[in-house]
Amino acid sequence: MQTAVKKKPIQRAAILHDLCTVGKAAMTNILPVLSVLGVEACPVPTMVLSTHTGGYGKPAIYPLSGFAGDCGKHLKSQGFSFDAVFVGYLGNKKNVREAYTFLEDFSGGPVLFDPIMADHGKFYSNFDESYNELLKGLIPRCTLMTPNYTESCLLTGEAYEESCGKEKFLRITEKLKNLNCKNAVLTSIPLEDGLSAVGILDGDEADWFTYEPTGRAYPGTGDLFSAVLLGALLKGLSLRKAAEAAHRFVAHCIQKSDAAGYDTREGVLLEPELLELVKIVS
Numbered sequence: 358m359q360t361a362v363k364k365k366p367i368q369r370a371a372i373l374h375d376l377c378t379v380g381k382a383a384m385t386n387i388l389p390v391l392s393v394l395g396v397e398a399c400p401v402p403t404m405v406l407s408t409h410t411g412g413y414g415k416p417a418i419y420p421l422s423g424f425a426g427d428c429g430k431h432l433k434s435q436g437f438s439f440d441a442v443f444v445g446y447l448g449n450k451k452n453v454r455e456a457y458t459f460l461e462d463f464s465g466g467p468v469l470f471d472p473i474m475a476d477h478g479k480f481y482s483n484f485d486e487s488y489n490e491l492l493k494g495l496i497p498r499c500t501l502m503t504p505n506y507t508e509s510c511l512l513t514g515e516a517y518e519e520s521c522g523k524e525k526f527l528r529i530t531e532k533l534k535n536l537n538c539k540n541a542v543l544t545s546i547p548l549e550d551g552l553s554a555v556g557i558l559d560g561d562e563a564d565w566f567t568y569e570p571t572g573r574a575y576p577g578t579g580d581l582f583s584a585v586l587l588g589a590l591l592k593g594l595s596l597r598k599a600a601e602a603a604h605r606f607v608a609h610c611i612q613k614s615d616a617a618g619y620d621t622r623e624g625v626l627l628e629p630e631l632l633e634l635v636k637i638v639s
Contacts, residue, residue, distance in 0.1 A: 368591050369397040369438075371463060373425055373456055374445035374580070376402040377416075381624025382409040382577030383446055387584040393631045394588035394638060399439070401425050401459070403452045411576035412622035420448060425455040433462045441467045443587055444495060445580065448483075453491045460498045469587045470499035471579065475507045476545075478517040497537035501596075503583045506546045512536065520549045523565075526556050530563040542600050544582060555604055559596045566601065572611035577624040582607050589638045602637050609633060 370391060376384040384400055391398035403425060407417040442463055447453050460468060472492045474484040489511050496502060496512075510517045513532035515525065526546065533541055543556035546565065554565040582603045589599035610625035619626050 365397065367395060367397055368440040369399060370441040370443060370587065370591070371399050371401050371439045371459070372443045372445070373401045373403055373447070373459065374443065375404045375406060375448065376400065377406045377409045379407065380409040380411070380413070380576065380622065381581075381627050382411070383580050386577050386581040386624065386627060387443065387445070389627065389631060390581065390584040390634065391588050393635060394585075394592060396441075396588055396591055401428050403446060404448050409576050409624070420452075422449060422451040423455065425452065426458045429459040429462050439463045439466065441469070441587060441591060443583070444468065444470045444499065445583070446471075446473045447492075450488060450491055453488075453495070456495060457498065460495075464498060467501060467587070467590060468499040469583060470495050470502045471583045472502060472504050472508050472512065473579070475511055476505055478507055478510075480511070493536060496533075499539070501540045501542070501586075501590075502533075502538055503542050503544065503579075503586065505544045505579060509533065509541075509543050519547060521546050521554075522548075526554075526565060527563055530556070530558045533558060534561075540596060542586060542596070542603075544579060555600055557597055557600055564597075566604075568604065568608075571608070572615045573621050575611060575614065575621050575623075575625045578607050578611070581610065581625065581627070585634065585638070592638055594638070606630075606634050606637050609637075 372387055374383045388398045402421050404420045444456050447456055474480060474488060509529050513529050515529050541558040546554040546556050548554055552567050553570050554567045556565040585603035585606050586599050589602045610630050613630055614626040617626055
């Protein structure tokens with residue numbers, strides 16, 4: 358029997374993503390960010406790991422295929438709802454299909470989809486074109502997606518090139534729209550002269566803002582960017598303002614982590630900077 362659940366005075370977001378015991382990546386970035394921005398972040402882990410895969414050898418990995426679907430059925434039976442859903446690392450085809458099912462029950466609000474599968478011009482070792490094709494099925498089910506430049510090329514069939522001009526960026530956004538993408542923020546777009554860009558597809562309007570990359574590379578910064586983006590949108594910022602806030606906070610965390618001599622394998626130094634995030638998004 359379904360039980361009516363009284364609507365809470367704060368917003369609630371479901372997070373379909375992997376969870377690491379140590380290392381700032383995936384949920385260990387997303388949960389504190391959303392919480393400090395006043396959103397109840399509800400974890401729906403797709404797999405659990407002892408560490409992320411960025412430098413600590415071979416971690417203990419336990420896939421949780423089937424959990425998202427069973428979790429969603431139970432929550433629906435008890436009358437729960439979500440104001441937003443964040444779909445991140447799914448890891449295998451079964452989990453992608455589980456995400457389809459979850460979104461059938463919980464897609465009344467914003468759905469952010471981060472199609473994590475590739476970087477630096479190629480798929481991660483455990484993914485291929487068949488996984489890419491299955492992820493495309495999530496695009497019409499989301500209200501916003503956050504692919505990096507490589508992922509946007511793979512999803513649209515655009516050739517990966519070491520630098521991306523404005524014409525190519527606009528071609529990618531048109532092809533994303535043909536895949537029924539409603540809105541998108543494209544990260545890590547490489548430009549000429551060592552610059553990078555964050556691209557924004559806001560309905561029918563496409564544009565970007567550029568920046569000069571600085572600091573060392575840390576795992577998990579894409580997850581951090583998407584978490585801030587979603588939190589800022591839930592606080593009422595426009596897509597452009599939310600993307601700028603997300604970029605600013607990630608750059609701030611990188612700067613602080615570099616200054617502290619932090620081990621890059623740990624991910625960025627996040628917890629001491631959460632109060633700064635509140636200032637940036639306010």
